[in-house]
Amino acid sequence: MVNISVVNDEVLYALDGVVCVNQSYIEGLKLHAAGNPRKRARLCAHPDETNNLHEMLVVLGKANYIRPHLHTGKSESFHVIEGRADVILFDNDGKALKCIELGEPASGLCFYFRLDKILFHTLVIRSDYFVFHETTNGPFIRTDMTFAEWSPKENEIEAGQLFIQNKIYEMGKSA
Numbered sequence: 001m002v003n004i005s006v007v008n009d010e011v012l013y014a015l016d017g018v019v020c021v022n023q024s025y026i027e028g029l030k031l032h033a034a035g036n037p038r039k040r041a042r043l044c045a046h047p048d049e050t051n052n053l054h055e056m057l058v059v060l061g062k063a064n065y066i067r068p069h070l071h072t073g074k075s076e077s078f079h080v081i082e083g084r085a086d087v088i089l090f091d092n093d094g095k096a097l098k099c100i101e102l103g104e105p106a107s108g109l110c111f112y113f114r115l116d117k118i119l120f121h122t123l124v125i126r127s128d129y130f131v132f133h134e135t136t137n138g139p140f141i142r143t144d145m146t147f148a149e150w151s152p153k154e155n156e157i158e159a160g161q162l163f164i165q166n167k168i169y170e171m172g173k174s175a
Contacts, residue, residue, distance in 0.1 A: 002043070007038035012043045019045045021057060026081065030129050033059040040064060043153045049140040057081070060125050065160035068094075068122045068148040077114040077134040080104050083127035087113055088167060090120035094150035096167040102132075120148045124164055 002025060004014045012032075021043070025102040039061030046054050060066075068090055078087075081086035084103040088096055097119070103109035115121060125128070 004043070010038065010040045010042055012041070013048070014043060014045050026057070026059075026131055029059045030058060030131070033129070034063055038064065042104035043067045046138065051138045054134075054136050054138045054140065056135050058132055060085070060123065060130045062128050062130075063157070064123070065152075065154065065157045065162075065164065066123045066124050067154040067160060068120045068151045070118050070120045070146050070148075071136070072118060072146065074137050074144060075114065075116040076134060077112065078102065078125065079133040079135075080111040081131040081133060083125070084109065085126055085132075086124040086153040086168075088117075088122050088124060088150065088164070088171075089115075090122075090167075092120070094148060094167075096171050097139075098172055099168065102130075106135050122151075122164065124168070 002019060002021060005013045005015055007013060027043045029043060033039050041059045043057040044054065044057065068088075080102050082104055084101070084107065087100040087102060088094055089098045089100070100113060101109045102113055103111060105111045141147075147154075152163050154160065
């Protein structure tokens, strides 16, 4: 259904100017995510990294640790397709400011989230898979993303998960 180019284990690009995705394709993305080390998959509907608008279908498995980060000069939005996750917002010193629960529309939780402030943030996956449509402005420039120095590195998965659990506990929520 979607003509793609595989960039790496996690990133696929749609090659056509018209992109249509159904539930069967989502299931395929989940299988793709399950088959790679970080349990992630992303279908980019935009033509390449230089495009001014980036639209992606993202699948994240439950065991993911997304290192707290911020984007300079960008906004981003999530529209939940399947599953549940928390967005945690932090101040510059690593204090957790807010936890926003996300879920598919029928869950009664927020199913749409937009961040237009320069705040550190992370996602905590609450279901086996979290599938969402992400929109942000391009072009993608890796140096526009700043990782929080006060958080474990992304490859330190166990330390990162413990760090996030402690932040959630500090906010009075259950991990």
